[in-house]
Amino acid sequence: MTILQKITVPHESVNDQYLTVITLCFKSGDIVKKNDIILELETSKTLLTVEAQADGFISYFCDKGDEVAVNDLIAQITDEPYLHEELLVTTHENDKKSEIKSEKRTDVETIFSIKAMEIIAKEGIKKELFNEFDFVTETVVLDYLNPGRQRQKEKNEIASQHSPKGSARNDIFQNDEKISITKLSNAKKREIEYLSSVQEAGLVSTIYIDVNLGSFFELVNPQLEYFKESILPVVIYESSRLLLKYPLLNAFYANGEIAVYNNVNIGVAIDIDDGLKVVKIHSTNDLGLNSIENKLMELVEKYQDRKLETVDLIDVTFTITDLSSNGAYFFTPLINKNNSAILGIANSNDHTNNVILSLSFDHRVTEGKVATNFLFELKERLISYSLHKRDHDIRKVVCYKCMKPLNDDLGEIGFIKVVNAQGLDKFICDTCLFYH
Amino acid sequence: MINHRNIKEALLIRRVEETFLQLFSKGRLNGTVHTCVGQEFSAVAFAGQLKKSDFIFSNHRCHGHYLSFTKDCYGLIAELMGKKTGTSGGVGSSQHLCNNNFFSNGIQGGIVPVAAGYALANKLQKNGNIGVVFIGDGTLGEGVLYETMNIISKWDIPLMIVCENNFYAQSTPQHVNLSGDILKRAEAFDIKTFKSNTWDVENIIKNAEQSIDYVRTSGKPCFHLVDTYRLNAHSKGDDDRDAEEIQKYRDKDFLIQFEKGDKETYAKYLVQINEKIDSVLSQVENDTELSINEYYSEIKDSETSDWSDVKYEDKRQVDLINQFFIDMMSKDEKTVFLGEDILSPYGGAFKVAKNLSFKYPERVFSTPISEGALAGISNGLALAGFKPYAEIMFGDFVTLVMDQIINHASKFHHMYNGKALCPVVLRTPMGGKRGYGPTHSQTMDKFLVGIDNITTVALNALINPIELYTAIHSEKHPVIVIENKVDYGRKSSSLRLKNFNIQRNAEKYPVIKISPYSSNPDITIVTYGGNAAWIIENLNKLIIETDRIPEVIVLTKIHPVDYTEIIRSVQNTKELYFVEEGSKYNGIGSEVIAGVVEKATFSIKAKRIGALPVPIPAVKSLEEIVLPGIDTLIQAIINK
Structure with a gap:
């Protein structure tokens, strides 16, 4: 027998040490074809599917609903049915042990440790049962005698890690008749774990600011393709530039140290009836307004088609949540794990183009003054869009440092003509000039 | 006037x-x-x-x-x-x-x-x-x-x-x-x-x-x-x-x-x-001073993931080494071979130089019994752009060349701020189990590692020495090569194993990994040089007696050590045994275990296995006890 593929639990996100088995697409012993989906795993952020890389016989070492640890072997594909699995099943059904013999690789001989032999002798088991093994140690024999042993051991370990304060439930639910209990979904449990990370420390504060947008949309709408009447793309654009100036808001607290991200990857919280997800716009500060809009649209479509990949969800360095279109007037956003701040956008409900920006920040990483300055500067940038209307065509001018086209620059100053070190005429945007 | x-x-x-x-x-x-x-x-x-x-x-x-x-x-x-x-x-x-x-x-x-x-x-x-x-x-x-x-x-x-x-x-x-x-x-x-x-x-x-x-x-x-x-x-x-x-x-x-x-x-x-x-x-x-980045750069561990089966050779190791020199002296006219008593027909104490002086009399130098001068002359040849291979007849004699290794070969490049290169190669047969007694059996490896700017390579029975020497030949800095007296006579084809996969990575000085065919290993044994052969030959015995399934990692470069594969294995097993033939105190195992502990993000159990801290006796029964062997290793694992 040759193992064609070993399926171990992938390490998709630094935060997920355990994943949940959602679907097993076959039964152990079934024949699978290359590219068949053989199982699905749920991470804290997305579903992962695992495909067969070869034709062969599948054996699962996990059950639906199991929490499995990263790097665990959970399935394998072999060129012949996997005996170990059969052995466990059949030995419990009847006594046909001695019949279970399949061809093994001829040059592998089974070696028994002395301890294994002692137990085999004591329990009166046939040695041939282990023909498929290369080595048989005490552990292998004990696992055979008690098939649940290994699984149970692992489950106990998981359970002990996941419920540090075990007795709470008894206190709350003493009188079970008065309530009906719904088990939390794994996704919800992870959401709780995820948001607890920063909020649990209790050192989170939120600052609010009111912004009158004036004629903002008159100017911005013509530039936008999908998100007309939405402030979100411009907020993403401007925040990503501003975060370079406020690195502590693009950071996180970790064991007494502050980790500052080198990149700005803005995450946008979306929840369109299929669970809350934070999607990532990679290297946001390198993107122009239209690229941001396109990327956001692409992610929303992926969300709706349930085609988000892990890569769309990890490594978010700062989060923006926009509840303005939902009519929220005023809210306090919760900071995500491995972030130090989150920006909320709400709409004051008086049709005067006013928005309320809220910034929650982790006080272990930064302080109110920084957050306030950030918000004020963001406000000024947003207001600047409404100050002047452009009345002439924008030529195809590009900032030589960030490659942003003048088309995308809706700031007040526009581009500045400079002479570079080679003596050539260049254009530079005000962001690169003043903030880099 | x-x-x-x-x-x-x-x-x-x-x-x-x-x-x-x-x-x-x-x-x-x-x-x-x-x-x-x-x-x-x-x-x-x-x-x-x-x-x-x-x-x-x-x-x-x-x-x-x-x-x-x-x-x-x-x-x-x-x-x-x-x-x-x-x-x-x-x-x-x-x-x-x-x-x-x-x-x-x-x-x-x-x-x-x-x-x-x-x-x-x-x-x-x-x-x-x-x-x-x-x-x-x-x-x-x-x-x-x-x-x-x-x-x-x-x-x-x-x-x-x-x-x-x-x-x-x-x-x-x-x-x-x-x-x-x-x-x-x-x-x-x-x-x-x-x-x-x-x-x-x-x-x-x-x-x-x-x-x-x-x-x-x-x-x-x-x-x-x-x-x-x-x-x-x-x-x-x-x-x-x-x-x-x-x-x-x-x-x-x-x-x-x-x-x-x-x-x-x-x-x-x-x-x-x-x-x-x-x-x-x-x-x-007004001139500035050298910055540390201009003077020193850190050595990184490998990131290789290319593994292939070890290729077995049906030739004795000493004949392969000899073949390398016969070929290389023909290919590269800067290759010079020096050593004591190496002229053919004798060809050196272990016959590595067999026929060399017949073929290349002008570039094979049989020196007087003067190890210091032999090493110094080799250093000088290397500084002048030659590729000298200096043979120290027995590993024990390296004490006589330490000044040339440490104060000359090791330092030239850096102390002259990169103006000089000294690509000298110092080869020596090491180890006991031949009854040569206290001054011709000791494993001195621990004195030959950790020397700045010097790579230390130990041949083993699994990798063709021609591959290693070809890599060494291209080095621009000094290399010390530890050969093993017992391995000289061994063919790698004698080390096939049924229940294990023996693979090596694609590094210049490959790491070899001997993993159980299908079981998950629960201990990691790290070793190098002549120890690899006897450990491999006795793996089944080890499993039978200890009830533990090992993964064995064999290093070919013992300084600087590439930790990537050791860490990967130990992350799985959490238990590390390092086997060396020299006495274990302040030895190579001490260094490797310290390196693993520094780099690992998990905790491990570890043990050093080496010779007893006494001169190697010539009498066979005692020599077998003093030097580590499979029984020493089994006892170490059982008593862990």
Whole structure:
């Protein structure tokens, strides 16, 4: 027998040490074809599917609903049915042990440790049962005698890690008749774990600011393709530039140290009836307004088609949540794990183009003054869009440092003509000039 | 008549050194300075009369030789001021200068065989260049000097040894430590001798020229004794000499007499020289110092994930090594093979050099029993661009070459700020289990690792030595290769295993991984060299008796260690056993386990397995107990 593929639990996100088995697409012993989906795993952020890389016989070492640890072997594909699995099943059904013999690789001989032999002798088991093994140690024999042993051991370990304060439930639910209990979904449990990370420390504060947008949309709408009447793309654009100036808001607290991200990857919280997800716009500060809009649209479509990949969800360095279109007037956003701040956008409900920006920040990483300055500067940038209307065509001018086209620059100053070190005429945007 | 160019050169040397003493007093020089004030005409006579393509090796008192040979006043001053523009980037300072064919080192005696190797390179290239190595009378106490005199005479190597006899070894007067006659030492080796002194300047310049001509035309060495006297202390503030004695020599000093005799000319020269020095000093002031990034870069672990099955060879290891040298000496004319007792038909104690001297008589050198000189000559050949392979007959003898390894080969590249490369290869058979007893069985590996800038490779029975030696041949820095006496006779084809996959990664010095065919291992055994074979042969026994399933990792490079695969394995098993044949205290296992603990993000159990800390007995029953074997390893695992 040759193992064609070993399926171990992938390490998709630094935060997920355990994943949940959602679907097993076959039964152990079934024949699978290359590219068949053989199982699905749920991470804290997305579903992962695992495909067969070869034709062969599948054996699962996990059950639906199991929490499995990263790097665990959970399935394998072999060129012949996997005996170990059969052995466990059949030995419990009847006594046909001695019949279970399949061809093994001829040059592998089974070696028994002395301890294994002692137990085999004591329990009166046939040695041939282990023909498929290369080595048989005490552990292998004990696992055979008690098939649940290994699984149970692992489950106990998981359970002990996941419920540090075990007795709470008894206190709350003493009188079970008065309530009906719904088990939390794994996704919800992870959401709780995820948001607890920063909020649990209790050192989170939120600052609010009111912004009158004036004629903002008159100017911005013509530039936008999908998100007309939405402030979100411009907020993403401007925040990503501003975060370079406020690195502590693009950071996180970790064991007494502050980790500052080198990149700005803005995450946008979306929840369109299929669970809350934070999607990532990679290297946001390198993107122009239209690229941001396109990327956001692409992610929303992926969300709706349930085609988000892990890569769309990890490594978010700062989060923006926009509840303005939902009519929220005023809210306090919760900071995500491995972030130090989150920006909320709400709409004051008086049709005067006013928005309320809220910034929650982790006080272990930064302080109110920084957050306030950030918000004020963001406000000024947003207001600047409404100050002047452009009345002439924008030529195809590009900032030589960030490659942003003048088309995308809706700031007040526009581009500045400079002479570079080679003596050539260049254009530079005000962001690169003043903030880099 | 004395050429005034020589007088000016001597005066420049004196003024530069006096400037150093002033700078030192002001705390502007880091370290110390050895001046040659009073001895300058030795430098002018020899270093000043060599060709540019000749070479010089000098010692701690080298400023004069450097200035006369290179005329590089700026590089010298900047060097002592610790500037990046110094000839050795400020790394070497006073005693460690390098500029084209000029090298100096602060180790007494060790430079002599290196110079001999450099001169041998000239001889092999038939380029007519010669060299001078400067020693002092204090160096006459070093044994390697006599090893080298024996060899340069026997092999007709065009090298002149200039012995500057200033009658003091640091502060000890000569009569306390020196017996016999200096020149007779050289004469005993049949080396032609010359004698001069620095007070009769006309004569020393003429004599120097004659002796240079002698070496160049005869292609033979000579020994030139120069009586001289240093008017200042050995270094700084270590002078207990009699003031009257010093005054006697001041009165004889040429420059002082010249000043008295021709005040005007002297003053004119002095002004010119002082201006030159002042101008250099004012420029050097503004030069920057070397940054750590320019000097040192960290070695990273591999990220390879390419694994392939080990290829088995049906030939004995020693025949494969021999095959490598037969082929490489034909392919690369810079390849030189040196060792003791290596001439064919004998071909060396373990026959690695079989037939080599028949095929390449001009590049195979069978040396006298002089390990220090053998290693030093190899270093010199390497500095001159050759690829020397030095065989130390038994690993135990490496103690005799440690000075060449540590103070020369290891340091050249860095202390000359990257100006020199020393791609020397030192090979030696190591290990016991042959009953050779205490001084021919010990595993000395732990003394051969952790040496800066030196890679240490240990052959094992699984990787074809031709692959490893081909990689070693391309190295630009020194490599020590540990071979194993027992493995010499082994064929890797004898090490096939049924229940394990034996794979190696794609690194230049591959890591080998021996993993159970399908079981998940629960312990990691790391080893290298000759231990790999006996562990592999006994893996089944180990599992039967310990009830543990091992993954074995065999390193071929034991310094610097590549931790990637060890960490991966231990992350799974959390239990590490390191097996080495040397005694385990402060051994390679100690280092590897410390490295794993530093790098791992998880906790592990670990144990070292090595020889008992006693000399290896010759009697078989005891030798088997003292050296680690499969039973030692099994007991270590069971008792963990």
